Amino acid sequence: MKRRRPGVSSADRGDCLDAFQREIVGLLPRMRRLARAIARDAADADDLVQVAVERALNRRDQWRPGTRLDSWVFTIMKHAWIDETRARKRRGALFAPEEQGENIADARGSQVEARLEAASVEQAMARLPQDQRLAVALVLVDGLSYREAAEVLEVPMGTLTSRLVRGRQALIAQLEGEAA
Amino acid sequence: MTGPAFDDETLMAYIDGELDADTTARIEAAMDTDAVLAERVGRHRRLRGSVAGAFAGVADEPVPERLLAAVSSADPRPAEVLDLAAARARKAAPPPSGKPKADWRAWAAIAACLVAAVLVFRGPFPAVGSKGALIEASGETLTARGALATALDRQLASRPDADAAIRVGLSFKATDGAWCRTFQARQGTAGVACKEANRWRVRMATSGAEASAGEFRQASSDSPAVLAFVDQTITGEPLDAEGEAAALERGWKP
Numbered sequence: 283m284k285r286r287r288p289g290v291s292s293a294d295r296g297d298c299l300d301a302f303q304r305e306i307v308g309l310l311p312r313m314r315r316l317a318r319a320i321a322r323d324a325a326d327a328d329d330l331v332q333v334a335v336e337r338a339l340n341r342r343d344q345w346r347p348g349t350r351l352d353s354w355v356f357t358i359m360k361h362a363w364i365d366e367t368r369a370r371k372r373r374g375a376l377f378a379p380e381e382q383g384e385n386i387a388d389a390r391g392s393q394v395e396a397r398l399e400a401a402s403v404e405q406a407m408a409r410l411p412q413d414q415r416l417a418v419a420l421v422l423v424d425g426l427s428y429r430e431a432a433e434v435l436e437v438p439m440g441t442l443t444s445r446l447v448r449g450r451q452a453l454i455a456q457l458e459g460e461a462a
Numbered sequence: 463m464t465g466p467a468f469d470d471e472t473l474m475a476y477i478d479g480e481l482d483a484d485t486t487a488r489i490e491a492a493m494d495t496d497a498v499l500a501e502r503v504g505r506h507r508r509l510r511g512s513v514a515g516a517f518a519g520v521a522d523e524p525v526p527e528r529l530l531a532a533v534s535s536a537d538p539r540p541a542e543v544l545d546l547a548a549a550r551a552r553k554a555a556p557p558p559s560g561k562p563k564a565d566w567r568a569w570a571a572i573a574a575c576l577v578a579a580v581l582v583f584r585g586p587f588p589a590v591g592s593k594g595a596l597i598e599a600s601g602e603t604l605t606a607r608g609a610l611a612t613a614l615d616r617q618l619a620s621r622p623d624a625d626a627a628i629r630v631g632l633s634f635k636a637t638d639g640a641w642c643r644t645f646q647a648r649q650g651t652a653g654v655a656c657k658e659a660n661r662w663r664v665r666m667a668t669s670g671a672e673a674s675a676g677e678f679r680q681a682s683s684d685s686p687a688v689l690a691f692v693d694q695t696i697t698g699e700p701l702d703a704e705g706e707a708a709a710l711e712r713g714w715k716p
Contacts, residue, residue, distance in 0.1 A: 403516035
Protein backbone atom coordinates (compact mmCIF):
# COMPACT_ATOMS: atom_id res chain seq x y z
CA MET A 283 0.00 0.00 0.00
CA LYS A 284 1.05 3.51 -0.69
CA ARG A 285 1.31 5.91 2.18
CA ARG A 286 0.07 9.38 1.66
CA ARG A 287 2.46 12.19 2.31
CA PRO A 288 1.42 14.10 5.43
CA GLY A 289 -0.76 17.05 4.65
CA VAL A 290 1.15 20.13 5.54
CA SER A 291 0.74 22.88 3.01
CA SER A 292 3.81 24.24 1.35
CA ALA A 293 2.77 27.74 2.41
CA ASP A 294 3.36 26.79 6.05
CA ARG A 295 6.63 25.18 5.23
CA GLY A 296 8.17 28.40 3.94
CA ASP A 297 7.73 30.00 7.34
CA CYS A 298 9.28 27.16 9.30
CA LEU A 299 12.72 27.41 10.75
CA ASP A 300 15.44 25.88 8.64
CA ALA A 301 18.17 23.66 10.01
CA PHE A 302 20.53 26.57 10.62
CA GLN A 303 17.95 28.48 12.60
CA ARG A 304 17.03 25.40 14.60
CA GLU A 305 20.66 24.93 15.57
CA ILE A 306 20.82 28.55 16.70
CA VAL A 307 17.72 28.01 18.81
CA GLY A 308 19.46 25.02 20.34
CA LEU A 309 22.45 27.18 21.22
CA LEU A 310 20.40 29.91 22.92
CA PRO A 311 20.63 28.49 26.47
CA ARG A 312 24.43 28.23 26.18
CA MET A 313 24.67 31.66 24.59
CA ARG A 314 22.64 33.19 27.42
CA ARG A 315 24.77 31.48 30.06
CA LEU A 316 27.99 32.63 28.43
CA ALA A 317 26.65 36.15 27.96
CA ARG A 318 25.72 36.35 31.64
CA ALA A 319 29.25 35.39 32.60
CA ILE A 320 30.67 38.02 30.27
CA ALA A 321 28.22 40.87 30.73
CA ARG A 322 27.00 40.10 34.22
CA ASP A 323 23.92 42.31 34.05
CA ALA A 324 21.05 40.06 32.92
CA ALA A 325 19.47 42.61 30.58
CA ASP A 326 22.83 43.45 28.98
CA ALA A 327 23.49 39.74 28.58
CA ASP A 328 20.26 39.05 26.69
CA ASP A 329 20.81 42.14 24.55
CA LEU A 330 24.21 40.72 23.70
CA VAL A 331 22.67 37.37 22.75
CA GLN A 332 20.13 39.13 20.56
CA VAL A 333 22.82 41.08 18.73
CA ALA A 334 24.85 37.91 18.25
CA VAL A 335 21.83 36.02 16.89
CA GLU A 336 21.02 38.80 14.46
CA ARG A 337 24.60 39.03 13.26
CA ALA A 338 24.85 35.26 12.90
CA LEU A 339 21.73 35.16 10.74
CA ASN A 340 22.93 38.07 8.65
CA ARG A 341 26.25 36.39 8.04
CA ARG A 342 25.08 32.82 7.78
CA ASP A 343 26.68 32.52 4.35
CA GLN A 344 30.04 33.02 6.05
CA TRP A 345 29.63 29.94 8.22
CA ARG A 346 31.35 26.92 6.74
CA PRO A 347 29.22 23.80 7.15
CA GLY A 348 31.21 21.07 8.81
CA THR A 349 32.82 23.49 11.23
CA ARG A 350 31.38 24.00 14.65
CA LEU A 351 28.48 26.39 14.77
CA ASP A 352 28.84 27.02 18.50
CA SER A 353 32.44 28.26 18.15
CA TRP A 354 31.43 30.46 15.24
CA VAL A 355 28.50 31.98 17.12
CA PHE A 356 30.60 32.49 20.26
CA THR A 357 33.21 34.35 18.21
CA ILE A 358 30.48 36.60 16.84
CA MET A 359 29.32 37.17 20.40
CA LYS A 360 32.83 38.05 21.50
CA HIS A 361 33.13 40.66 18.75
CA ALA A 362 29.70 42.05 19.59
CA TRP A 363 30.70 42.43 23.21
CA ILE A 364 34.01 44.10 22.40
CA ASP A 365 32.22 46.48 20.03
CA GLU A 366 29.76 47.28 22.77
CA THR A 367 32.40 47.97 25.41
CA ARG A 368 34.19 50.27 22.94
CA ALA A 369 30.95 52.07 22.11
CA ARG A 370 30.27 52.58 25.80
CA LYS A 371 33.69 54.04 26.30
CA ARG A 372 33.10 56.42 23.40
CA ARG A 373 29.76 57.42 24.83
CA GLY A 374 31.42 57.91 28.17
CA ALA A 375 28.99 55.53 29.77
CA LEU A 376 30.25 53.86 32.90
CA PHE A 377 29.78 50.20 33.56
CA ALA A 378 27.29 49.34 36.21
CA PRO A 379 28.93 49.83 39.59
CA GLU A 380 29.77 46.65 41.43
CA GLU A 381 26.93 46.85 43.91
CA GLN A 382 24.36 47.34 41.20
CA GLY A 383 22.85 44.33 39.51
CA GLU A 384 23.90 42.09 42.34
CA ASN A 385 20.58 40.45 42.26
CA ILE A 386 20.30 38.76 45.63
CA ALA A 387 16.83 40.05 46.42
CA ASP A 388 15.21 37.06 44.76
CA ALA A 389 16.96 34.56 46.95
CA ARG A 390 14.64 32.27 48.87
CA GLY A 391 15.22 30.43 52.11
CA SER A 392 17.95 27.82 51.83
CA GLN A 393 19.01 29.22 48.49
CA VAL A 394 20.27 32.39 50.13
CA GLU A 395 23.70 31.02 50.81
CA ALA A 396 24.18 29.58 47.33
CA ARG A 397 22.87 32.79 45.88
CA LEU A 398 25.33 34.81 47.97
CA GLU A 399 28.19 32.65 46.79
CA ALA A 400 27.07 33.02 43.20
CA ALA A 401 26.81 36.77 43.69
CA SER A 402 30.38 37.04 44.92
CA VAL A 403 31.59 34.90 42.01
CA GLU A 404 29.70 37.18 39.62
CA GLN A 405 31.23 40.20 41.28
CA ALA A 406 34.73 38.77 41.13
CA MET A 407 34.22 37.85 37.45
CA ALA A 408 33.09 41.39 36.67
CA ARG A 409 36.33 42.75 38.13
CA LEU A 410 38.51 40.64 35.83
CA PRO A 411 40.05 42.25 32.77
CA GLN A 412 37.96 41.56 29.69
CA ASP A 413 40.42 39.08 28.11
CA GLN A 414 40.68 36.98 31.24
CA ARG A 415 36.93 37.04 31.82
CA LEU A 416 36.26 35.74 28.29
CA ALA A 417 38.79 32.92 28.72
CA VAL A 418 37.39 31.90 32.11
CA ALA A 419 33.81 32.08 30.83
CA LEU A 420 34.48 29.85 27.82
CA VAL A 421 36.38 27.17 29.73
CA LEU A 422 34.86 27.17 33.20
CA VAL A 423 31.30 28.27 32.43
CA ASP A 424 30.70 26.77 28.99
CA GLY A 425 33.16 23.91 29.44
CA LEU A 426 35.02 24.27 26.16
CA SER A 427 38.43 22.67 25.76
CA TYR A 428 41.48 24.92 25.61
CA ARG A 429 41.78 24.38 21.89
CA GLU A 430 38.12 25.27 21.28
CA ALA A 431 38.30 28.33 23.51
CA ALA A 432 41.47 29.55 21.79
CA GLU A 433 39.66 29.20 18.46
CA VAL A 434 36.68 31.20 19.68
CA LEU A 435 38.95 33.97 20.96
CA GLU A 436 41.16 33.76 17.87
CA VAL A 437 44.34 33.60 19.96
CA PRO A 438 47.16 31.03 20.26
CA MET A 439 46.81 28.32 22.91
CA GLY A 440 49.59 29.83 25.02
CA THR A 441 47.74 33.14 25.18
CA LEU A 442 44.57 31.42 26.21
CA THR A 443 46.22 29.41 28.98
CA SER A 444 48.05 32.40 30.39
CA ARG A 445 44.79 34.40 30.49
CA LEU A 446 43.11 31.45 32.19
CA VAL A 447 45.85 31.15 34.78
CA ARG A 448 45.92 34.85 35.61
CA GLY A 449 42.13 35.09 35.65
CA ARG A 450 41.75 32.16 38.00
CA GLN A 451 44.49 33.32 40.31
CA ALA A 452 42.75 36.68 40.55
CA LEU A 453 39.41 35.01 41.25
CA ILE A 454 40.89 32.83 43.99
CA ALA A 455 42.60 35.83 45.57
CA GLN A 456 39.35 37.83 45.55
CA LEU A 457 37.06 35.07 46.76
CA GLU A 458 39.40 33.83 49.48
CA GLY A 459 40.22 37.39 50.51
CA GLU A 460 36.53 37.94 50.96
CA ALA A 461 36.03 34.84 53.06
CA ALA A 462 38.96 35.65 55.33
CA MET B 463 59.13 17.58 49.05
CA THR B 464 61.71 19.82 47.41
CA GLY B 465 59.89 22.83 46.01
CA PRO B 466 56.67 22.78 44.04
CA ALA B 467 56.91 20.23 41.26
CA PHE B 468 53.72 21.38 39.57
CA ASP B 469 52.88 24.98 38.78
CA ASP B 470 49.38 26.47 38.88
CA GLU B 471 49.01 26.21 35.13
CA THR B 472 49.59 22.44 35.26
CA LEU B 473 47.20 21.95 38.17
CA MET B 474 44.50 23.97 36.41
CA ALA B 475 45.02 21.95 33.24
CA TYR B 476 44.64 18.84 35.39
CA ILE B 477 41.29 20.08 36.74
CA ASP B 478 40.21 20.97 33.20
CA GLY B 479 41.05 17.51 31.88
CA GLU B 480 43.65 18.92 29.51
CA LEU B 481 46.67 16.86 30.61
CA ASP B 482 48.05 13.73 29.07
CA ALA B 483 47.57 10.48 30.96
CA ASP B 484 51.18 10.41 32.14
CA THR B 485 51.20 13.83 33.82
CA THR B 486 47.73 13.17 35.23
CA ALA B 487 49.02 9.98 36.85
CA ARG B 488 52.06 11.77 38.28
CA ILE B 489 49.88 14.48 39.84
CA GLU B 490 47.51 11.95 41.32
CA ALA B 491 50.36 9.92 42.78
CA ALA B 492 51.96 13.04 44.26
CA MET B 493 48.65 14.16 45.79
CA ASP B 494 48.54 10.95 47.83
CA THR B 495 51.66 11.91 49.75
CA ASP B 496 51.69 15.69 49.46
CA ALA B 497 48.91 17.35 51.46
CA VAL B 498 49.89 20.83 50.30
CA LEU B 499 49.60 19.79 46.67
CA ALA B 500 46.26 18.10 47.37
CA GLU B 501 44.99 21.31 48.94
CA ARG B 502 46.14 23.40 45.95
CA VAL B 503 44.34 21.03 43.58
CA GLY B 504 41.27 21.20 45.80
CA ARG B 505 41.31 24.97 45.68
CA HIS B 506 41.36 25.02 41.87
CA ARG B 507 38.67 22.38 41.74
CA ARG B 508 36.44 24.39 44.08
CA LEU B 509 36.94 27.50 41.99
CA ARG B 510 35.92 25.72 38.81
CA GLY B 511 32.86 24.40 40.64
CA SER B 512 31.81 27.80 41.99
CA VAL B 513 32.30 29.62 38.70
CA ALA B 514 30.38 26.97 36.75
CA GLY B 515 27.73 26.83 39.48
CA ALA B 516 27.23 30.59 39.60
CA PHE B 517 25.99 30.68 36.00
CA ALA B 518 24.65 27.14 35.52
CA GLY B 519 21.07 28.11 36.30
CA VAL B 520 20.93 30.51 33.36
CA ALA B 521 20.95 27.63 30.88
CA ASP B 522 17.84 26.17 32.52
CA GLU B 523 15.84 29.37 32.39
CA PRO B 524 13.20 29.61 29.70
CA VAL B 525 14.61 31.50 26.72
CA PRO B 526 12.95 34.91 26.37
CA GLU B 527 10.57 35.10 23.46
CA ARG B 528 12.34 38.04 21.91
CA LEU B 529 15.44 35.90 21.39
CA LEU B 530 13.42 33.14 19.74
CA ALA B 531 11.78 35.80 17.60
CA ALA B 532 15.22 37.13 16.65
CA VAL B 533 16.15 33.71 15.26
CA SER B 534 13.02 33.48 13.15
CA SER B 535 13.04 37.08 12.02
CA ALA B 536 12.61 36.93 8.26
CA ASP B 537 13.90 40.38 7.35
CA PRO B 538 17.66 40.66 7.74
CA ARG B 539 18.91 43.97 9.00
CA PRO B 540 22.28 45.44 8.08
CA ALA B 541 24.78 43.98 10.50
CA GLU B 542 26.72 47.17 10.95
CA VAL B 543 23.97 49.03 12.77
CA LEU B 544 23.45 46.25 15.25
CA ASP B 545 24.52 47.13 18.71
CA LEU B 546 23.12 46.69 22.17
CA ALA B 547 21.50 50.10 22.19
CA ALA B 548 19.61 49.25 19.03
CA ALA B 549 18.59 45.86 20.41
CA ARG B 550 17.35 47.54 23.54
CA ALA B 551 15.42 50.11 21.52
CA ARG B 552 13.71 47.37 19.53
CA LYS B 553 12.83 45.59 22.70
CA ALA B 554 11.38 48.71 24.30
CA ALA B 555 9.58 50.17 21.32
CA PRO B 556 6.54 48.51 19.73
CA PRO B 557 7.28 47.21 16.25
CA PRO B 558 6.92 49.87 13.56
CA SER B 559 3.30 50.10 12.50
CA GLY B 560 4.15 49.37 8.87
CA LYS B 561 3.22 45.69 8.71
CA PRO B 562 2.27 44.41 12.13
CA LYS B 563 -0.23 41.98 10.65
CA ALA B 564 2.34 40.25 8.52
CA ASP B 565 4.73 40.04 11.47
CA TRP B 566 2.10 38.50 13.64
CA ARG B 567 1.15 35.97 11.01
CA ALA B 568 4.76 35.02 10.46
CA TRP B 569 5.15 34.50 14.17
CA ALA B 570 2.06 32.34 14.43
CA ALA B 571 3.16 30.21 11.51
CA ILE B 572 6.60 29.49 12.94
CA ALA B 573 5.38 28.92 16.48
CA ALA B 574 4.94 25.19 15.98
CA CYS B 575 8.40 24.86 14.48
CA LEU B 576 9.94 26.82 17.31
CA VAL B 577 8.29 24.65 19.90
CA ALA B 578 9.62 21.60 18.14
CA ALA B 579 13.12 23.05 17.86
CA VAL B 580 13.23 24.09 21.49
CA LEU B 581 12.00 20.73 22.65
CA VAL B 582 14.66 18.96 20.66
CA PHE B 583 17.36 20.64 22.62
CA ARG B 584 15.77 21.62 25.87
CA GLY B 585 13.48 18.87 26.94
CA PRO B 586 12.08 18.04 29.29
CA PHE B 587 11.45 14.62 27.89
CA PRO B 588 9.97 12.06 30.17
CA ALA B 589 11.90 9.66 27.97
CA VAL B 590 15.33 11.23 28.48
CA GLY B 591 17.78 10.39 31.20
CA SER B 592 15.56 8.24 33.36
CA LYS B 593 15.99 4.53 33.85
CA GLY B 594 15.09 2.63 30.72
CA ALA B 595 15.33 5.89 28.81
CA LEU B 596 14.43 5.81 25.16
CA ILE B 597 16.53 8.81 24.24
CA GLU B 598 20.05 9.53 25.37
CA ALA B 599 21.20 13.13 25.38
CA SER B 600 24.86 13.86 24.84
CA GLY B 601 25.57 17.52 24.42
CA GLU B 602 22.98 18.60 21.92
CA THR B 603 22.77 15.23 20.23
CA LEU B 604 19.89 12.97 21.06
CA THR B 605 20.27 9.30 20.28
CA ALA B 606 17.61 6.63 20.37
CA ARG B 607 18.35 3.70 22.60
CA GLY B 608 16.71 0.70 24.15
CA ALA B 609 13.24 -0.19 22.92
CA LEU B 610 13.14 2.88 20.69
CA ALA B 611 16.34 1.98 18.84
CA THR B 612 15.11 -1.59 18.41
CA ALA B 613 11.75 -0.48 17.09
CA LEU B 614 13.37 1.95 14.65
CA ASP B 615 15.64 -0.82 13.38
CA ARG B 616 13.12 -3.60 13.09
CA GLN B 617 9.51 -2.50 13.28
CA LEU B 618 7.45 -2.48 10.11
CA ALA B 619 4.73 0.16 10.17
CA SER B 620 2.93 -1.94 7.59
CA ARG B 621 2.67 -4.76 10.14
CA PRO B 622 1.72 -2.97 13.35
CA ASP B 623 1.92 -4.70 16.70
CA ALA B 624 -0.84 -3.48 18.99
CA ASP B 625 1.14 -4.30 22.14
CA ALA B 626 4.38 -2.54 21.22
CA ALA B 627 5.45 0.34 23.46
CA ILE B 628 6.77 2.20 20.43
CA ARG B 629 4.99 2.75 17.18
CA VAL B 630 6.94 3.58 14.07
CA GLY B 631 5.03 5.56 11.46
CA LEU B 632 6.38 7.04 8.26
CA SER B 633 9.73 6.11 6.80
CA PHE B 634 11.25 8.57 4.41
CA LYS B 635 14.52 9.84 2.97
CA ALA B 636 15.73 13.18 4.32
CA THR B 637 17.31 15.84 2.15
CA ASP B 638 20.75 14.86 3.49
CA GLY B 639 20.23 11.29 2.29
CA ALA B 640 19.63 9.61 5.65
CA TRP B 641 16.68 7.32 6.25
CA CYS B 642 14.33 8.78 8.81
CA ARG B 643 11.34 7.34 10.64
CA THR B 644 8.67 8.95 12.74
CA PHE B 645 7.89 7.34 16.06
CA GLN B 646 5.59 7.63 19.00
CA ALA B 647 6.17 6.17 22.40
CA ARG B 648 3.24 5.07 24.52
CA GLN B 649 4.44 7.46 27.20
CA GLY B 650 3.82 10.42 24.89
CA THR B 651 7.12 11.27 23.27
CA ALA B 652 6.86 11.47 19.50
CA GLY B 653 9.43 12.54 16.98
CA VAL B 654 11.65 11.82 14.03
CA ALA B 655 14.85 9.78 14.15
CA CYS B 656 17.32 9.32 11.32
CA LYS B 657 19.93 6.62 10.85
CA GLU B 658 23.42 8.11 11.02
CA ALA B 659 26.41 5.81 11.22
CA ASN B 660 24.85 2.88 13.08
CA ARG B 661 22.74 4.93 15.44
CA TRP B 662 19.38 6.59 15.28
CA ARG B 663 19.81 10.26 15.89
CA VAL B 664 16.64 11.89 17.14
CA ARG B 665 16.36 15.01 15.04
CA MET B 666 13.19 16.26 16.59
CA ALA B 667 10.92 15.15 19.36
CA THR B 668 7.93 16.47 21.22
CA SER B 669 6.96 15.47 24.68
CA GLY B 670 3.24 15.58 24.11
CA ALA B 671 0.55 14.59 26.53
CA GLU B 672 0.18 10.95 27.42
CA ALA B 673 -1.36 9.31 24.40
CA SER B 674 -4.59 7.54 25.15
CA ALA B 675 -4.96 3.99 23.94
CA GLY B 676 -7.24 5.14 21.16
CA GLU B 677 -4.90 7.82 19.94
CA PHE B 678 -1.95 5.52 20.17
CA ARG B 679 -3.50 3.18 17.69
CA GLN B 680 -3.77 6.01 15.18
CA ALA B 681 -0.99 6.69 12.72
CA SER B 682 2.02 7.45 14.88
CA SER B 683 3.00 10.53 12.95
CA ASP B 684 -0.14 12.53 13.55
CA SER B 685 1.34 15.23 15.76
CA PRO B 686 1.36 18.50 13.79
CA ALA B 687 4.90 19.30 14.94
CA VAL B 688 6.14 15.91 13.72
CA LEU B 689 4.31 16.30 10.42
CA ALA B 690 5.71 19.79 9.96
CA PHE B 691 9.21 18.48 10.55
CA VAL B 692 8.71 15.62 8.10
CA ASP B 693 7.39 17.99 5.50
CA GLN B 694 10.40 20.20 5.95
CA THR B 695 13.05 17.54 5.68
CA ILE B 696 11.57 14.93 3.34
CA THR B 697 12.79 14.38 -0.16
CA GLY B 698 10.56 12.38 -2.47
CA GLU B 699 7.68 10.36 -1.07
CA PRO B 700 7.44 8.33 2.14
CA LEU B 701 8.19 4.65 1.69
CA ASP B 702 5.36 2.28 0.94
CA ALA B 703 5.19 -1.13 2.61
CA GLU B 704 7.48 -2.71 0.05
CA GLY B 705 10.06 0.08 0.24
CA GLU B 706 9.95 0.00 4.03
CA ALA B 707 10.68 -3.73 4.15
CA ALA B 708 13.53 -3.34 1.64
CA ALA B 709 15.15 -0.47 3.54
CA LEU B 710 14.87 -2.43 6.79
CA GLU B 711 16.50 -5.39 5.09
CA ARG B 712 19.46 -3.15 4.15
CA GLY B 713 19.83 -1.94 7.73
CA TRP B 714 18.61 1.56 6.86
CA LYS B 715 21.86 2.32 5.14
CA PRO B 716 21.63 5.32 2.81
